[in-house]
Amino acid sequence: IDGIQCKILPSSNKTKFLDAYFIFDAGEEVTAYPLLKIKAKLGTIIDFGYSERLVSGKVIPTIDGVKYYDRYICKEAEQEWISWDWKAFRYMVLVIRNFNSEIELDGVEYIQTGYPVSNIGSFYSSDTLLNKIWNTGKRTLNVNMHDTYIDCPWRERAQWVGDARIE
Helix, strand or coil, X not given: CCCCCEEECCXXXXXXXXXXXXXXXXXXXXXXXXXXXXXXCCCCEEEEEEECCEECCEECCCHHHCCCXXXXXXXXXXXXXXXXXXXXXXXXXXXXXXXXXCEEEEEEEEEECCCCCCCCCCCCCCCHHHHHHHHHHHHXXXXXXXXXXXXXXXXXXXXXXXXXXXX
């Protein structure tokens, strides 16, 4: 996600609030702390939803019964919010609710986290499918390494001996 800057204008109908939403694609699975920089009025609600995939072009942050979202309620000022816990996602939706005046969105970013590994090996084949399989496996291993090998970066986020034994 490259930082975003924009102004969001409320509905011209002052008696009705409308939501504004943005979908961000990180390009691949990441484990990261979402970060928001915004200037908004007191009570403006910002909902974040996270998902590894789109469903009919939408981020569904409740897949498989897991509620995978955050809510931030703005104070009156320029402000910055960062998630207290890292999230695993490729897609993030930002929904802005309950606003009746201009909002300045100064940045939507994320700070990646994971175990600091060094690449000491490599693989290359004339078969592009094998190269893709290698790179997918390498990325999967990277997003599942934190303070221990974890079972799944978005759902369980806990060590499972069966996974660690293979690694």
